[in-house]
Amino acid sequence: MSGKNQFSLLRSRRFGPFFWTQALGAFNDNVFKNALVSLIVFQVATTSSAQSNIYTNVAAALFILPFLLFSATSGQLSDKFDKARIAQLVKVMELAIMLVGLVGFVLHSIPLLLAMLFMMGLHSTLFGPLKYGLLPQVLQKDELVGGNGLIEMATFMAILVGQILGNVLIDTPVYGPWLVGAATIAIALVGVATSRAMPKVDAPDPGLVINWNPFTETWRNLGQIRGNRAVFLSCLGISWFWFFGSVFITQLPNYAKFVLGGTNTVYTFLLTLFSLGIATGSLLCERMSGHKVEIGLVPFGSIGMTLFGADLYFAHPTLATTQGLGIAAVLATPGIWRVIVDLVLMAVFAGFFIVPLFALIQTRSDPARRSRVIAANNILNALFMVVAAGLSAVLLNVAGLSIPQLLLATALMNAVVAIYIYTLVPEFLMRFLTWILVNTLYRIKLEGLQRIPDEGPALLVCNHVSYMDALIIGGSVRRPVRFVMYYKIFNIPLLSFIFRTAKAIPIAGARENPDLLEKAFDAVDQALAEGEVVCIFPEGALTKDGEIAPFRGGVERILARRPVPVVPLALRGLWGSVFSRRDTRLGRSRLPRRFWSRIGLAADEPVPADAANAAHLEQRVRALRGSWA
Incomplete structure (x- = not known):
């Protein structure tokens, strides 16, 4: 349709x-x-x-x-x-x-x-x-x-x-x-x-x-x-x-x-x-x-x-x-x-x-x-x-x-x-804020999102380009998505209300807060056990140069506890936006390069849990994103 x-x-x-x-x-x-x-x-x-x-x-x-x-x-x-x-x-x-x-x-x-x-x-x-x-x-x-x-x-x-x-x-x-x-x-x-x-x-x-x-x-x-x-x-x-x-x-x-x-x-x-x-x-x-x-x-x-x-x-x-x-x-x-x-x-x-x-x-x-x-x-x-x-x-x-x-x-x-x-029902207001933010700033081209299962648990893996990534994905996928995100992004004012309402899962590095890290993995496993869709950003941080960083092993740890299908996602066109780190890297204040810019979100075919390791998923996401960073 x-x-x-x-x-x-x-x-x-x-x-x-x-x-x-x-x-x-x-x-x-x-x-x-x-x-x-x-x-x-x-x-x-x-x-x-x-x-x-x-x-x-x-x-x-x-x-x-x-x-x-x-x-x-x-x-x-x-x-x-x-x-x-x-x-x-x-x-x-x-x-x-x-x-x-x-x-x-x-x-x-x-x-x-x-x-x-x-x-x-x-x-x-x-x-x-x-x-x-x-x-x-x-x-x-x-x-x-x-x-x-x-x-x-x-x-x-x-x-x-x-x-x-x-x-x-x-x-x-x-x-x-x-x-x-x-x-x-x-x-x-x-x-x-x-x-x-x-x-x-x-x-x-x-x-x-x-x-x-x-x-x-x-x-x-x-x-x-x-x-x-x-x-x-x-x-x-x-x-x-x-x-x-x-x-x-x-x-x-x-x-x-x-x-x-x-x-x-x-x-x-x-x-x-x-x-x-x-x-x-x-x-x-x-x-x-x-x-x-x-x-x-x-x-x-x-x-x-x-x-x-x-x-x-x-x-x-x-x-x-x-x-x-x-x-x-x-x-x-x-x-x-x-x-x-x-x-x-x-x-x-x-x-x-x-x-x-x-x-x-x-x-x-x-x-x-x-x-x-x-x-x-x-x-x-x-x-x-x-x-x-x-x-x-x-x-x-x-x-x-x-x-x-x-x-x-x-x-x-x-x-x-x-x-x-x-x-x-804060979900209504959360979706409204997401819809307003995303549709005011971007024009999104969606490809292959029907590949995300309509029912049952699934793990989404995606490249991490901007502070808006979770909002863009959550506002585009038909099913409610539980996001695993760095706790400092989770706590950003206004966005925090959206993330909490969407039941996002804050996570920290092992050196920063090992207890929060373990709680995050437990929450992911429980969500998958209850048939929900969970999305992670395996790079572990926002890209600093627009390129996809190596995927970390957290995805393998999740699948070892709960084998579920993994759907690779790729965000395109977000590098250089006001919410990316492009200007931060150059020491300039973040200014929007384009208004209502065209971006993309694409999904690949699900990968069975037994074939889904970090290196393979990184390769799939790189190919899916292509040259449109």
Whole structure:
């Protein structure tokens, strides 16, 4: 995948029909839901902001309530049965819902339409665990971030186009309700057709006995994901994303009308900006992460969500004094371009936040239980969105906050939640700092890293050129790497936090600190015994002249205690960088020679333990590095 565009997945039968099936489902959800919201805000509740707030929050809560009630059952079904077959049945259910929805729109029956909105929430509940549980079954590991980016892009583009279409159709004089009903039925029919093109997918756990009690199964699912700390906190992060996003999306119609003084077309314009922003951020994740699951993007995303979400308040803190403005009139008002920039960039950073979290859950969950993990995540999502709807209603109607104040409060809460999560799991912040440092200073060309085993213990050996070597390797290799490094480098301020969080192993020479040396070898052996990847720099120190120094015998001592495969690595192009010893050797202060310079990291075929001695590994690393020092 590293040499391919992620859009090439759309041409494959294993992904293409599924992609269009889920996209059409999300599209239909939003045509239906937005036609209903538009009917309420711009036709039923035409004068009262409070009445409009109540209706829109009730609609949002009804749509997500099934996720809370039935996700546990849905996860079991997706783990037990062929996901393609489930998708086909769900699409037939969608068609039936839309037939009833036509009656509701024609009769202008808000209760019936709200009931069908609940049923569409149930439809999405059944599809959710299937959607994210299927991706790791049909995609390669280096396709997973790209596939998730496409799914998130499609979801938010479906929100955009669906809501635009819902607005346009329901606003059509006389025939609006008929057009909405006909469109949703037609979309459901196309979805049935694309679902039938999905290939059969083996059930992960066909012997699973279904627990039909949603309450006990929900409790059990939530208890089980808590056993995997990284997955559980990633689920909390995703749920917070939906809390944050649901507040902004739910309030967007009223923001357009009462804050900017705009018509329905202004709401559509803002929704377009928001959806395009998230779609752009989601698609950029693959390129920014180098085709791997890069959780360092998550803190990056949360920072942008907070900064631009908060600035949205300061860009336009007051309610509009006039109503009924079109797009051109709104664009002429003071401060509007700042609002637009804030909205778009907040959405782009939200895309950076959500895609890596989904990919992390998919890669670190037990394959036999993956759909149930996704279901537990959906339960948390629903709970957070119900709370978001309730809290929004309380803050707006009881506490008396304005819509801009509500959005500011949500952005500030985002900062608090982010700090809390990164305190619990420093790995997120460590990967973020690594990603920022490495990608700010360098452009990395990676070769052969797929040769590093996906599972089981392995020892990496690499030439040692700069103080950044461990960060570059750790930020490029998909698996977590335990580094053995000279204790003085380990203790460098700021970098020390990264190294400690990554569980690096400090080491000293036998003359400096023999006790620390022995502790380091014991820690390496324990890490390998537990199936981890360990990286050492056998030269024992940074190169002083850009050349590779003779490898020391520590690697042989490690392999004598724990025979594991050894993967030679070579760093290229780092000599002369600000973090190498080139200028130190010449007695000059370290100054960067190049900004965003091109460097390389290459991996060779694994060497069996019985053939891996220091001299042979040194020769392999020299050949791998070549003349590009």
